[in-house]
Amino acid sequence: MSSLTYPKSSQYTDLSTVYAECSGPGGLQLSEFMAEKMGLYAGARLLDIGIERGYQTCFLAKAYGVQVVALDPDDDRDDGLPHIEHLMRNARAWGVESQVLGLKLGVPDTRFAADTFDFVHSTTTLEMVRGLFGANFYQKCLAEIYRILRPGGIFGLGEPMHRDVPIPADLAPIYTKGGGVGPEGWAACFATADETAAVCREVGFEVLEARNAPDAWHWWDEFTRYDPYCQADPEGEPKIIQQDGGRWLTYGYVIAQKPG
Ligand SMILES: C[S@@+](CC[C@H](N)C(=O)[O-])C[C@H]1O[C@@H](n2cnc3c(N)ncnc32)[C@H](O)[C@@H]1O
Numbered sequence: 245m246s247s248l249t250y251p252k253s254s255q256y257t258d259l260s261t262v263y264a265e266c267s268g269p270g271g272l273q274l275s276e277f278m279a280e281k282m283g284l285y286a287g288a289r290l291l292d293i294g295i296e297r298g299y300q301t302c303f304l305a306k307a308y309g310v311q312v313v314a315l316d317p318d319d320d321r322d323d324g325l326p327h328i329e330h331l332m333r334n335a336r337a338w339g340v341e342s343q344v345l346g347l348k349l350g351v352p353d354t355r356f357a358a359d360t361f362d363f364v365h366s367t368t369t370l371e372m373v374r375g376l377f378g379a380n381f382y383q384k385c386l387a388e389i390y391r392i393l394r395p396g397g398i399f400g401l402g403e404p405m406h407r408d409v410p411i412p413a414d415l416a417p418i419y420t421k422g423g424g425v426g427p428e429g430w431a432a433c434f435a436t437a438d439e440t441a442a443v444c445r446e447v448g449f450e451v452l453e454a455r456n457a458p459d460a461w462h463w464w465d466e467f468t469r470y471d472p473y474c475q476a477d478p479e480g481e482p483k484i485i486q487q488d489g490g491r492w493l494t495y496g497y498v499i500a501q502k503p504g
Pocket of ligand 1: 293
């Protein structure tokens with residue numbers, strides 16, 4: 245059960261579509277949560293990093309009136325089209341085509357001038373980058389985000405994280421097993437909110453807030469029930485997530501500001 249209300253995203257009730265067009269826990273509720281925490285406003289320049297099919301990006305453009313540049317270097321797992329093509333399909337469907345621009349690029353090589361954006365937002369993306377390429381590369385991505393935000397600009401980072409507790413014994417062999425997210429599995433991908441805030445500070449940010457989201461478990465649970473890849477493999481990730489039950493796994497966020 246959700247512990248918060250989501251007035252802007254609650255009208256999008258078809259969760260099968262939401263989870264098919266996003267990728268990760270939280271769907272549009274996560275986007276609304278992050279947008280409210282960041283204080284998005286109409287006309288602001290937002291960079292969205294790691295967008296899958298861009299459904300959340302389009303929601304942010306529609307619900308908050310922001311001008312969004314969206315970055316994603318990869319192609320869709322199902323049809324092989326660049327993610328940014330799905331973004332533009334969604335932008336047409338949401339009626340926000342004139343507010344959205346997709347670029348087939350990723351962090352840390354964005355090529356933007358310094359001080360370009362009012363807001364930078366990234367959800368369920370950088371933890372995978374950490375798992376695949378390591379902590380130094382993760383820090384390089386945050387340094388690039390810092391560089392391209394304007395002074396006073398806000399960075400909203402949402403990630404699968406873990407609580408500040410040891411991995412439960414029954415889950416340790418599973419979470420340290422390598423796979424698509426890197427040689428050491430989820431244990432090497434996920435950090436705590438405090439650890440993530442510390443990396444933000446290291447690259448120059450002032451951290452305004454760093455916590456586990458109140459609805460973290462609700463989002464994970466929903467993900468196991470509606471994500472199409474979870475539905476196709478109920479003995480895989482959904483089983484692990486349900487076995488965890490929110491003991492170690494959470495979803496955290498950091499809201500940080502580039503000093504003005
Ligand atoms: C799990 S999806 C998250 C999508 C969405 N933000 C969400 O919260 O559901 C992660 C996305 O990050 C993209 N990605 C991977 N490496 C990236 C990088 N270096 N820079 C930007 N995006 C990246 C992937 O192609 C994928 O679309």
